[in-house]
Amino acid sequence: MNGTAWRNARERAAHKWEKETGEKAPMGFRRVRVHDMKHTFGRRLRAAGVSFEDRQDLLGHKNGRITTHYSKAELSSLIAAAL
Numbered sequence: 040m041n042g043t044a045w046r047n048a049r050e051r052a053a054h055k056w057e058k059e060t061g062e063k064a065p066m067g068f069r070r071v072r073v074h075d076m077k078h079t080f081g082r083r084l085r086a087a088g089v090s091f092e093d094r095q096d097l098l099g100h101k102n103g104r105i106t107t108h109y110s111k112a113e114l115s116s117l118i119a120a121a122l
Contacts, residue, residue, distance in 0.1 A: 045073065081110035 049071065053064035077098065084094045095106040 077109055081106070082113065085110040086113055086116075 049069060053069045056062075056064040056068060081094060081098055084097060089097070091103070091106065094110050095103060098106055098109055100106045100109070
């Protein structure tokens with residue numbers, strides 16, 4: 040995930056972005072990491088109401104604390120729960 044294949048894939052994606060949009064790919068797009076996508080996936084699963092056990096399986100975690108780390112609650116959900 041952190042080797043040259045991943046870096047090459049990001050560069051190909053950035054070039055495709057530039058070709059299709061005519062704009063330079065955003066730096067965040069060029070530097071996205073697998074780790075970033077795992078956090079996004081975990082948070083979106085939680086926001087969609089996917090159970091903890093299913094999130095743990097989908098994220099491939101054996102330790103529940105790791106699943107919790109990757110699927111934090113959205114701030115707006117916490118504020119709504121506190122009101």
